[in-house]
Amino acid sequence: xxxxxxxxxxADIITWSMNAGATLKALAIPLDTxxxxxxxxxxxxxxxxxxxxxxxxxxxxQDRVRTIAGRMPEACSLVLLIPGGHAKEAEMHxxxxxxRANGEWFRLDARLIKYIKxxxxxxxxxxxxx
Numbered sequence: 001x002x003x004x005x006x007x008x009x010x011a012d013i014i015t016w017s018m019n020a021g022a023t024l025k026a027l028a029i030p031l032d033t034x035x036x037x038x039x040x041x042x043x044x045x046x047x048x049x050x051x052x053x054x055x056x057x058x059x060x061x062q063d064r065v066r067t068i069a070g071r072m073p074e075a076c077s078l079v080l081l082i083p084g085g086h087a088k089e090a091e092m093h094x095x096x097x098x099x100r101a102n103g104e105w106f107r108l109d110a111r112l113i114k115y116i117k118x119x120x121x122x123x124x125x126x127x128x129x130x
Contacts, residue, residue, distance in 0.1 A: 042059050043059070052101055096109075
């Protein structure tokens with residue numbers, strides 16, 4: 001079940017939305033830190049733009065995010081990369097199916113943000129332990 005905003009005022013919803021955007025902006029992964037030219041492996045990417053998250057797969061995340069950003073009216077940022085190809089992408093689409101807006105775009109929601117933050121935290125911990 002998705003965590004939805006309680007019945008509140010429009011101002012409350014705008015405030016929540018702005019806070020969610022700020023949280024995701026803080027998680028942005030700088031594209032220049034990615035090196036996908038040596039032995040590219042498939043990954044599932046999560047790209048934030050406005051009130052949406054795109055969940056897709058690629059072997060060249062840096063190029064893919066730049067392509068998406070060039071087509072969007074709002075700024076885009078890469079907020080999560082996880083290993084995997086089409087099967088993992090399908091798993092993520094199924095997990096967040098109730099939030100699907102269109103195609104690979106999903107509505108920004110507390111549950112999706114929580115997943116991104118939790119997964120990034122696990123990745124950070126794993127990096128410090130290796």
